[in-house]
Amino acid sequence: MADQSRIRNFCIIAHIDHGKSTLADRLLERTGLLSERAHQEQVLDSMELERERGITIKASAVRLTYRARDGQDYELNLIDTPGHVDFSYEVSRSLAACEGALLVVDAVQGVEAQTVANATLAAAANLEIIPVINKIDLGSANPDRAAQEIEDMVALPADDALRISAKEGIGTQEVLEAVVGRIPPPGGDREAPLRALIFDSHFDPYRGVIAYVRVREGALEPGMRILLMSSGTSFEVSEVGVFELGLKPVPRLEAGDVGYVCASMKNVQDTRVGDTITGAERPAAEPLPGYRPVKPMVFCGFYPSESDDYPALKEALEKLQLNDAALSFEAETSQALGFGFRCGFLGLLHMDIVQERLEREFQLNLVATAPSVVYRVTTTKGEVTDMDNPARLPEEQFIRSIEEPYVLATVMAPAEHVGPCLELAQERRGVYRNLEYSHTNRVVITYELPLAEILLDFFDNLKSRTRGYASFDYEFIGYRLGDLVKLNVLINHDPVDALCFITHRSRAQARARQLVERLRAVLPRQMFAVHIQAALGSRIIAAEKLQALRKDVTAKCYGGDITRKRKLLEKQKAGKKRMKQVGRMEIPQEAFMSVLRVEEMR
Amino acid sequence: MAQAAPAPGPGPGAGLYLHIPFCWRKCPYCDFVSVPLAGQDAAGYLQALEAEMALRAPEAPTLASVYVGGGTPTVLPGGMLPGVLAAVRQHFRLAPEAEVTVEANPGTISRRGLEALRKAGANRLSLGVQSFQDATLRTLGRVHNAAAGLAAAAAARQAGFANLSLDLIFGTPGEGEQEWRRTLEAALGLRPEHISAYGLSYEPGTPFHAACGRGELQPAGEELEVRLYQAAGELLEAAGYRHYEISNYALPGRESRHNLNYWRGGDYLGLGMAAHSYLGGIRWGNVTTLAEYRARLAAGAPPVRMAERLSCERRREEMLMTGLRLAEGVALDRLPCGLEQDLAEVYGKRIDELAQAGLLERPAGSIRLSPRGQLVADHVIRVLTGAGGLA
Numbered sequence: 001m002a003d004q005s006r007i008r009n010f011c012i013i014a015h016i017d018h019g020k021s022t023l024a025d026r027l028l029e030r031t032g033l034l035s036e037r038a039h040q041e042q043v044l045d046s047m048e049l050e051r052e053r054g055i056t057i058k059a060s061a062v063r064l065t066y067r068a069r070d071g072q073d074y075e076l077n078l079i080d081t082p083g084h085v086d087f088s089y090e091v092s093r094s095l096a097a098c099e100g101a102l103l104v105v106d107a108v109q110g111v112e113a114q115t116v117a118n119a120t121l122a123a124a125a126n127l128e129i130i131p132v133i134n135k136i137d138l139g140s141a142n143p144d145r146a147a148q149e150i151e152d153m154v155a156l157p158a159d160d161a162l163r164i165s166a167k168e169g170i171g172t173q174e175v176l177e178a179v180v181g182r183i184p185p186p187g188g189d190r191e192a193p194l195r196a197l198i199f200d201s202h203f204d205p206y207r208g209v210i211a212y213v214r215v216r217e218g219a220l221e222p223g224m225r226i227l228l229m230s231s232g233t234s235f236e237v238s239e240v241g242v243f244e245l246g247l248k249p250v251p252r253l254e255a256g257d258v259g260y261v262c263a264s265m266k267n268v269q270d271t272r273v274g275d276t277i278t279g280a281e282r283p284a285a286e287p288l289p290g291y292r293p294v295k296p297m298v299f300c301g302f303y304p305s306e307s308d309d310y311p312a313l314k315e316a317l318e319k320l321q322l323n324d325a326a327l328s329f330e331a332e333t334s335q336a337l338g339f340g341f342r343c344g345f346l347g348l349l350h351m352d353i354v355q356e357r358l359e360r361e362f363q364l365n366l367v368a369t370a371p372s373v374v375y376r377v378t379t380t381k382g383e384v385t386d387m388d389n390p391a392r393l394p395e396e397q398f399i400r401s402i403e404e405p406y407v408l409a410t411v412m413a414p415a416e417h418v419g420p421c422l423e424l425a426q427e428r429r430g431v432y433r434n435l436e437y438s439h440t441n442r443v444v445i446t447y448e449l450p451l452a453e454i455l456l457d458f459f460d461n462l463k464s465r466t467r468g469y470a471s472f473d474y475e476f477i478g479y480r481l482g483d484l485v486k487l488n489v490l491i492n493h494d495p496v497d498a499l500c501f502i503t504h505r506s507r508a509q510a511r512a513r514q515l516v517e518r519l520r521a522v523l524p525r526q527m528f529a530v531h532i533q534a535a536l537g538s539r540i541i542a543a544e545k546l547q548a549l550r551k552d553v554t555a556k557c558y559g560g561d562i563t564r565k566r567k568l569l570e571k572q573k574a575g576k577k578r579m580k581q582v583g584r585m586e587i588p589q590e591a592f593m594s595v596l597r598v599e600e601m602r
Numbered sequence: 603m604a605q606a607a608p609a610p611g612p613g614p615g616a617g618l619y620l621h622i623p624f625c626w627r628k629c630p631y632c633d634f635v636s637v638p639l640a641g642q643d644a645a646g647y648l649q650a651l652e653a654e655m656a657l658r659a660p661e662a663p664t665l666a667s668v669y670v671g672g673g674t675p676t677v678l679p680g681g682m683l684p685g686v687l688a689a690v691r692q693h694f695r696l697a698p699e700a701e702v703t704v705e706a707n708p709g710t711i712s713r714r715g716l717e718a719l720r721k722a723g724a725n726r727l728s729l730g731v732q733s734f735q736d737a738t739l740r741t742l743g744r745v746h747n748a749a750a751g752l753a754a755a756a757a758a759r760q761a762g763f764a765n766l767s768l769d770l771i772f773g774t775p776g777e778g779e780q781e782w783r784r785t786l787e788a789a790l791g792l793r794p795e796h797i798s799a800y801g802l803s804y805e806p807g808t809p810f811h812a813a814c815g816r817g818e819l820q821p822a823g824e825e826l827e828v829r830l831y832q833a834a835g836e837l838l839e840a841a842g843y844r845h846y847e848i849s850n851y852a853l854p855g856r857e858s859r860h861n862l863n864y865w866r867g868g869d870y871l872g873l874g875m876a877a878h879s880y881l882g883g884i885r886w887g888n889v890t891t892l893a894e895y896r897a898r899l900a901a902g903a904p905p906v907r908m909a910e911r912l913s914c915e916r917r918r919e920e921m922l923m924t925g926l927r928l929a930e931g932v933a934l935d936r937l938p939c940g941l942e943q944d945l946a947e948v949y950g951k952r953i954d955e956l957a958q959a960g961l962l963e964r965p966a967g968s969i970r971l972s973p974r975g976q977l978v979a980d981h982v983i984r985v986l987t988g989a990g991g992l993a
Binding site for chain 1: 619800801802803824825827828831848849861864865870872876877878879880885887916919920923924927959961976977978979980981983984987988989990991992993
């Protein structure tokens, strides 16, 4: 492998849509790995879903060979990082595999919440951060302002920030030169006992798990026995290699290198992101710092629309888990929905992605219950339990206290929108922490917020109250006591466990009212009247009635109407895929989500 | 609905529909493809229509019915409409007793014009009187009043139309059951062979739909609509009319053969802008603008906007959708491709549930809507085809 002085390991970090993937493509093209013509948009985002959403979900890496202006060839390992707050731990591990980072900032939008969050992570990992101001070709670009914001809000000198347009290919070479010139080469003793950081992995049906690693010390080669330090499992290495556009085997990976390891590892649970690989014969004394097991933050129930699909759902979840260590699931039974699974996710995006993949790749029709955080419940007997399903919360008289997870939320917005941002945080039971103005008339607001309050519609609300100008990021900070109660929902006097939810006592009445109104709007009318009630314990605090269907018939149905009517029928059939029959009612997916979407009623 | 109506079976034979997309002005509830006649080149359109006839005639079957609809075909300047019928006879083979219907609106017809239509082969007239209440006609934005409706019916009889149908609308805002009964009685006074009674619907894109959304129009409401629907059944059936389709009533033997063919899933050819066809298992629809329609035909190309070959399943759903509108119902063994075993089970279960709920009846080998089921026909069809809802 190359001399350490000719290696650079770096990543690109940015707020969503600031041009991270486009810049990566330019670097690939410029170093000849990718011809401009053959390239599919944004190569590093390989999953179809990733491309559609424009968000990187999995980290991935690629090795570029670049002949710099000094005439030397350099080996540049570009590690892509996930672009969403759900995956911030994965981001931190990707950063830990690098010596430097390109911080891409949109010249029109300026610094946003994710810019700050990512830069903070990069600084914590002691990376050399190179500010890159992108999209300077746009008419509304203001690179000076972006530079000022980088100094004000990221606290990085931005005099020498690169000014580029990844889309137009302006400044690509300067970026590569900066990577070579400003990012330090990796160090690490090649003779020391092996320590390699796992920063990602993927499951290959033929070879098992392929772990993506950064070798810190020592060397890795086929035939060697390795030990995963946190799980304590041991494997024999069958292949090591580097990332080009595919996987390219090499004889050996050494300290400073980025590459992959195959060792017949059967599941991603064995190769946790952040774990350290060492040699079984000559193990290192200490693992690399920073490992923590991933913990799902958000839970929901997945139920097949047709109960016959239960085994297929189980199989599909098992398959997804092969490739997604953060996904957890266990069987659960709901009185209303029958057999399903309680699934745990890193966040809502993660949940959305899993649901979409189950539907798309496995053709399952699912109903998802409203996502819930994990409540920590102390019973009157002094037992402490983590409760990931509101339906299983004990009756009030058996509860001594309930704690809920809190996050530290960072909101960035133009100063004129500060009022609505504070208002929203306040409405969501936020605890004010800080407010800071930049020289460019933007504010950074920090609040402590219950995680439950930002599920689903917080960001949408924030955007609509700031005409789209606010950005948002958060991190988990711990559990806090809360005056929380469980609201039960009854349909035709039967409690529907899958609709119950936990809310703050002060908001119970208002949310109960909004919820029954919303349910009345989304539940399909039946041949009989439907009573919708919300109750605190046994006390009904809000009720609505959905009138029985009396007349529902198309007046005219002739030649052209037939096609139209049949298409409507087909549309309704497709909509029915996300419905679940509960007693004498069909409950659409929307109903389960109304538990959290009550805000939209306003 | 009367159960003794025409024998269940395939359509009476292929039909031909001709679309004349012109009106004096557009009614605020109408969502048909039509434009005001003023400033339009009607002759140019008819030329294109005849070009389409020539294009389609070679593959067309013998026609059991012809229906000229719109729009208001009778707004065409004198002589043009008989010309269209003459062209039909020139290009197509008509069965000896073929039913030839022309749609007309009061205020657009004279006795002489009607006689010319008779002479050109029209033997059935469908009159859009809608109501015999002046206030209702004004709300509906019609160009005529009640007296004009009566006069039009009289003129049709004088011109020799022995098969007359009246279109009526119920549930117009501001109208109660009493006014609707008066309209029905006035209609019965004319003893038409056929009456269509449509509940007013608020179709997206119409001024009525918008006004309803803004709260400026107050729809009748389900309870009143049910009473009005039932009043029509009661009065018309007592007068000897058979309720043979959800919105249609006829004296025995005077059912619209052309429309029966739609509901029974028969073949039909639709010509003109926005017209739809179903022939030999293929459904197609024509382009929906005048300019495009004419341009395509001027270039000798079929003016088709969309076409699809219907799968068995879709065909079956359509047959249920349209066939259940008929009093005779749907013969299960006549459904396209039959019902495979597993499907028969699925449908069988749904049919049982709907029958138990009192929405479907099951005379030997077929299904039909119960009187209660008629009021919620769309719901029944959704349940039956698995598109949603519970019996």
